Amino acid sequence: MLFVNEQYYTISDLEEYHYKFEHLPELQDCQNKRIAACLPEAFSYIALCLYIWKKGGSFVPIHAATPFLAAKEIACESAAHVLFFHSFEDATIIKKEQNEQEGFLVQMSSGTTGTPKKILRTWLMIEEELEAYTSVFPEHVGSTTIIACPVTHSYGLISGVFAALKRGSTPVIITNSNPKYVLRILREYPDHILYAAPALLHMLVQLAKPVGQFNAVMTSGTLMPQPWLDALCLTANRVLQQYGCSETGCVTLHPDLRHAEEMGRALPHVRIQTGTEDAPGEIVISTKHGKIFTKDIGYVKGDMLCFVTRQDDMINVAGLNVYPSVVEKVLLLDERLEEAVVYKKQDMYAGERVCAQFTSVAVIEITELLTLCQKYLAPHQIPVELVQVDEIKKLPNGKVSRRMLGGIMV
Template sequence: MLEQVNQYQNLAQFIEQAAQRYAAQDAFTCLGQTLTFSEINNHADNLAGYLHQLGLQAGDRIAVQLPNINQYPIAAFAALKLGLVLVNTNPLYTQREMQHQFNDSGAKAIVILSDLYPKLQGILADTQLEHVICTGAADLLKGQTDAVDGDCVLFSEALKQGAGVTYPRSQATLDDVAVLQYTGGTTGLSKGAQLTHLNLLANTIQTKEAFADRCKEMSEVFICPLPLYHIYAFTLSLLIFTGYGNHTVLIPNPRDLEGFIQAAKAHQFTTFAGINTLFMGLCATEAFHELDFSKLQLTVSGGAALTTTAANTWMKVTGCTITEGYGLSETSPVVTFNRPGEEQIGTVGFAIRDTDVQLWDADDNPVADGESGQIVVKGPQVMTGYWNRPEETAKAITPEGYFKTGDVGIRQPDGAIKIIDRLKDMIIVSGFNVYPNEVEEVLVSHPAVFEAAVVGKADERTGEAVHAFITLKGEVDEQELQTFCRQHMTNYKVPKHIHVLNELPKSTVGKILRRELRSA
C-alpha cells in the first residue's frame, strides 16, 4: 500500500489532483448551495493567498471552528495548500476549552463561525491568535454576508483580498504533521493527536479499499451529518469521497431532523454515515420514511457501539444494512471494518489492510484466543504521538509502535473483533466485570425502551452498582425491565437502579455522555 501513498508528496497534492481531475463535478452542497471541485479549489487558492499575505508560514497552526458548511473544506484545503497544520475545533467548546486548545496548539490564526466570535473575544488576549477570520452560514451565498462587530476579517473579504496572490506551494513531506486532532477531553484537558500526511493518506486508501465497490469514482452522493471537525467525518468526506470525485451533502445541524430530511430529499444519495442515536432518531421520524432509498448502498457506523435494534430498524426503513467499523482520533481513524453486505452485527469487523490488531492483558502480553484484552494497533495510520506530550505518548505507544487504545475487545473465531467497552467505563460488581455496552444492548431490545446508557456508581455492599438511564417509547416500570434483563444476563449485570429521563446527554457527534450520568 505504501507505494500508493508514495505517489503523493502530501495531502495538498492529493486534493489538488482531485480538483483538476473532477473540476466540473459537484463537490459539496450545503444550505441549497452546490460548489464544484473547481469552485472549492479556487476559493481555497484565494484563502491560501490571503493567509500567505498575513505572514503565515509552513508549519504554523491554524484553527478551524465551524459546523458543517461549505467554508469548512475551503479552509481545510487552503491550510493544506500552504503547508499549515490544521487544528480542528469543536464549535460547542466553552471558553476554557477553546483557550486550552488554542494555546496548547500555538495556533496563530482561526477561521471561526461569526456566532462564536463574541465567545472568542473574551479569551483572545490570552491566546497566541494573531488573525481572526469570521464567516456566517450565508457568507458564500450570492449577495449575502454576515456582519460582525469586532476586529475580524470576513471570510468573503479574505477570499477577495487573496484572489490572484501567488503563494508558496506546500513542501510538506509525508512525515510532517498535517492535522492536530484533539482528543481525550472526557478525562481531563484534551491532547492533540499528531496526524501526518502519511497517516491520513494511508487511512484514506485503506478505508476506500474496505468499502469495496461501495465507493466508486464520481458515482457517490454522501450524506454527511456528522461534524467535519471530528476525524470520522473529516476522513470520510474531505479525503475519501472528495479524493475520488464524489459529492458530499453537508448537514449543518443534524438535531434539526426536519431540516436534515429536507436537505437529503433533494439528492439521490448512495452513502450515509451516522451513529446509533442518529439512526434511531431518523427512523422514529415519519418524514424520513418517505425519502427515496433506492440508491442507498452503504451506511457507515462508527464512534459509538451499534445496537442490533438500530441496525434492524434501519434495514427495515431504508432497505440498507449498516456497516460498522472501529477507529480513534489517534488512528486517522479507521482500524477495523465489516465487509459491506456481509456484516456481523455486534462486531466491528476485521483489521483493514496493513494493520496489526492484537489483544493484550494488563502486562502487555497477548491474551489466549477467545479471551478479552485491551486492543492495541500498529499500522501506517497510527499517529506519531501527542503534541508536546512525550510522557503521554510513551504511555500510549510502545517502542515497537503499538498504540494502546484503552478499549477492550474479543477476537471471534473468524478474526472479527468485538468491542466490549472502554477500560475506564467497565463496572466492577462484587469483583465481576460488567461492560455497559452489553447491558445497554439488552435494555434497548425491550420494545418500550428507546435509548439506554449504563454507568457504575459506588455501592457499600458490592463496590459498584449498575445504574441504567433510559428514554422510553412505551410504558414500562423498573421491575418489569429488571425481570426482562434477568432473562438475558447474569444477575450481577442486571441494573440495580433504572432511571427514566426525557433525553440522554449527548455530545455533538451524538455519543451518549456517560460521564454526566455518573454525577447525576
Template structure:
C-alpha cells in the same frame, strides 16, 4: 467539488481562496507553522485545510461555533502561531514562532472519555488512512457521500477527504433539522449517508413514514441492536465504522451482524485484542512507530472481525467480578416493550459497585419484571440491582451516550 446543503461549489471556487490567502503576510509561506482553523463554513474549512496542507502547514481544527476568546486560549495551549476565526478574511497572530516538526493535523478529543486532549497526526499518515479507507469500501461510481456530521470532526473530515480523493463531490449537510435531513436523504440519489446513531434515531422518529436510505455509514458511538435492525430494514446497505481521533478510522463493518461488530481492521493497521469473548482486553492499534491504546474492550471473531464491547473504564466490578455494560444492555433491549437501555455502574454500600439500568420503555412493565427477565439470561451478579425508567436517556452536551456522565449524575 463540494456541496453545502443545496448550494454547489466547484473546484475553482475552492481554489479562488488560494490567491487571497497568498496575499496575506502570515499565510504567504505557511510551512513550519501551526494554524488554528475555527471556521463555520465547510467550504471555508476545506479551502483553508487544502491550502495549508499543500504548502506544508499544520492545522488545528476547532469547532466553528467556538467563541473567539476560547478559540484563542485553545489555540495558544496547542502551540498555534495563528488563528483563522469565523471567516478567512482575517488572521489573528498568537505570538508563537515557527517549529521544525513535520506538517500535521491537530484535533482536540471530545472529552467524553475523560479530559479533552490534543491529538496530532502527520498529514502523510492521514493520506495513508484515506487510501486504505477507500480500498476497504466497495464504492460504486454513482455513490454520493451525504455527510451529516461536522467536517472538523475526524469522521466527517475523513468522509469529505476520501470522497475528494475518489474525485467525487460530497454533500455537507449543515442544517441538522430532522425534516431537512429527511429531505436531503430523499432528494439525493445514491446517497451514502454519514451520521451518528443519535441523528439516525432522531431523523427516523420525526417521520410519519419510514425514512429509506440507500447506504448508511454510522460512527461516532456504537449503534444499539434495536437501532441497527431498524436501519437495516430501511436501508440497502449499512456500514458501521470504528475509530479514534489518535489514529483515525480503524475498521469498517459491511452489514454488521450485531451492534458490537465493527468489521475487519483497515489493511495498513495492526490490531491486538483478546482472542476470546470472555476476556476483557483493551484494543491496541499500531501503525508504523505509533501505538495507540484505545481504551475500548474488544476481541476478534473467528472470521477476523473486530468486536467492541464498550470502554475499559466502563466495566463494572461487582464483588471482584467484571460486568460489560453492553452485554446487559443487549439482554434488556431484547425484552418486549423496551425502546432503549443504557447500563452503567452505581455505588453499593457492600459490593462497592453495582449494575444500574436506565430504560426508556414503550410498554408497561415494572423494575422487578426487568430483573426477572435478566435472571433468565444472565448470571446473578450481572443482573441490574437498580432500574430507573426515564422518558429519554440523559446525554451530555456532545449528544453521545456517556456512561461516565450517567454514573456521576446518579451519584450526585
C-alpha cells in the same frame, strides 16, 4: 467539487480562496505555523484545511458552534499560533514564534472518559489512512456521499469529505441537522451513502418509514443499540460501520452490518490485536508509526473485530467484570424501551455497582425489567438501580459519557 447545504462549489471557488490565503499576513510561512479555525461556513473551513495541508503546515479544527472564549482556549491548548474565529479578517494571534517542524492535523479527543487530550497526526498518516480506506470501500455503495456529521471531526472530514473526493464522488455536506431537511436531501440523491451518527440515524428511521428507504448508510462513533440497527436495516438497502480512534483514524470497515458489536475487518495499513470471545481484551492497533493502546475492550471473531466496551466503562463487582453492552442488550429485549445505558456507581461499602437509565414512551414498572434481567443475567450483572428518564444526556458529539452518569451510591 462539492455541495454545502445545496450550494455548489467548484475548483475555481477553491482556487479563489487559496489566492486569498496567499495574501493573508497570518498565513505567511504557514508551513512553520499551527493554524486554528472556528468558521461558520463549511467550505471556507475545508478550503483552509486543504491549503494548509498543501503548504505542509498544521491545522486545528474547532466546531463552528464553539463560543470565542472556548475556541481561544482550545487554540491555546493546541499550541496554535493563530486563531481564525468566524472570519479571516479578524485573526487572533496566540503566539509569534514559528517553531513547527512538521505539518499535523491537530485534534482534541472527545473527552468521554476523562479530560480531552491533544492528538497530532501527520498528513502522511492521513494519506495512508485514505489510501487504505478507499482501497477496500465497496465501489457499488452510493455514488453520492452525503455527510450529516461535523466536518471538524475526522469521521466527517477524512472518511466523509476526503475519501469521497479520492473516490471521485461529489461530497454533499449538510450542516443543518434538522432530520426532515436531511431526508429531503437524501431523496434528491437516491444513489447515496449517508455518513451520520447513530442518534441521527435513529431519528431519520422514525421519520422515514412513510416515505421510503435509504440506499446506504455509514455509522460510527458509538455502539448502536441492536433494536436501532434492526430498524435501520429494514429501512436501508445496506448499513456499513467503521471503527477507529483519534490517534489512528479509521482502522476497520464493515460492508454489511447486521450485529451492532461487529466493527468490521482491519484496513490493510494496520494490524489489530485483542482478546477472544471467551476472554475479551484491550484492542491494540499497530501501524508502521507504532502501537496505540485504545483502552477499548473487544475480541476477534474470525477476521471480524467486535467491540465490547470502553476499559474505563467496565464494571468490577466484587472482582467480577460486567460489560455494560451485555446488560443493555438484555434490557432492550423489552420492546417498549427506546434506549438503555448501563454505567457504574461507586458503592462505599461494596465497590462498584451496576446502574442503568432507560427511555420509553410507556411507563414501565422497574420490577418487570428486573424479572427480565433475572432470566438472562447473573446476579452480579443485574442493575441495583434502574431509572426511567425522559432523555439520556449526551455530549455535543452525540456520545454518552457513562462517567458523567455515574456517582456515589447512598
